[in-house]
């Protein structure tokens with residue numbers, strides 16, 4: 001790749017009303033799917049669809065308004081344009097395909113707390129307020145671009161609270177998540193299992209009048225769990241097995257244990273969500289007793305479970321298989337050339353302490369965090385050594401992604417442009433430099449502005465690397 005081409009062109013805000021559309025992106029192959037360019041004053045739909053454009057037959061969601069979204073919309077469309085029925089089921093950005101409402105239109109109507117338009121927090125994404133979540137809609141479009149289907153595997157080696165796995169499972173492709181924090185493995189597993197909840201049975205069996213004693217059970221359990229504190233072993237254990245072990249060996253006996261495992265798990269997640277709300281809102285005008293948060297969340301979770309159940313039945317959707325593994329992204333428990341795509345977001349440098357963020361959760365479950373800190377990307381080491389170790393670990397994790405990808409497969413990495421000690425870390429640029437050294441044949445970075453939200457984080461990069 002020539003020197004000149006090595007520079008990454010960036011995206012600017014797209015103005016639908018016309019004038020300031022700017023060119024975006026580059027790729028090694030001039031005609032590659034990544035190198036679409038927007039022309040001035042182009043009608044986004046005719047640009048997106050080319051010859052297939054027929055007015056009224058296709059519509060984007062009204063909140064698709066940035067260049068990176070249009071690019072991703074085009075990329076997912078190019079992947080599936082030969083199968084419009086599949087496209088209607090899978091698209092993230094189109095509201096109408098061939099004159100009919102897309103599945104995402106109905107899916108994003110199953111609303112969750114903190115939802116913005118059609119982008120995030122729909123379905124069970126909003127269960128548990130995990131701070132480092134990425135947006136489901138964007139992830140869905142990336143999985144579509146990768147073209148993963150059926151038995152193909154999509155991997156997230158930094159799975160966090162399971163966004164990638166939820167989207168993969170909704171579009172009908174298998175997925176594996178690896179996450180080092182056992183509490184988050186549990187959260188992901190429960191959010192995924194919740195997509196299959198038999199809502200009519202759930203609501204018949206768990207009734208509002210039982211809630212006070214369910215709350216008391218979880219509240220009293222904390223002391224009991226803490227008598228049985230456990231140190232994690234990063235041994236590639238399945239999250240489902242961790243949950244089974246927790247219920248068998250850590251939680252006290254009671255009527256709650258008679259509920260089916262998935263329902264017990266859901267009640268646990270509702271409690272953990274309440275605990276997080278309680279911890280973060282303490283001392284603010286939104287503060288409430290823990291018990292109240294539990295009741296409010298139970299009510300809201302129930303609405304989502306109902307919505308998921310009814311929507312999936314209507315659309316005849318069954319979530320595809322997923323596995324959540326307590327493991328280390330630097331030593332993936334997967335064989336070489338086994339996954340079709342990686343969609344992930346590693347810790348954004350050393351800026352966020354992912355353990356402190358969810359310490360209430362880890363403490364409640366009686367999990368010792370010392371070992372965890374020694375293995376977490378971005379948390380290892382002290383002072384200046386910390387950033388060096390982060391860089392080393394980030395590179396190692398990308399080498400691992402390369403190893404497990406099939407030839408032609410894509411690793412797509414979402415990474416924030418964080419400032420550490422007053423300096424931009426610019427790891428996106430580093431990743432683009434490493435890409436050919438590791439063996440990737442095509443690589444490209446898309447800049448995604450972050451509007452509102454984290455004031456310190458103005459941009460994220462979506463980095464595409466092809467094996």
Ligand SMILES: C[S@@+](CC[C@H](N)C(=O)[O-])C[C@H]1O[C@@H](n2cnc3c(N)ncnc32)[C@H](O)[C@@H]1O
Nearest residue numbers: 132133134158160161163180328329347376377
């Ligand atoms: C930015 S978050 C990912 C969030 C995720 N995309 C979501 O939507 O919930 C990064 C995650 O990487 C995890 N992590 C850190 N070091 C790890 C390692 N060595 N192996 C696996 N996961 C790790 C952290 O616990 C954290 O959950």
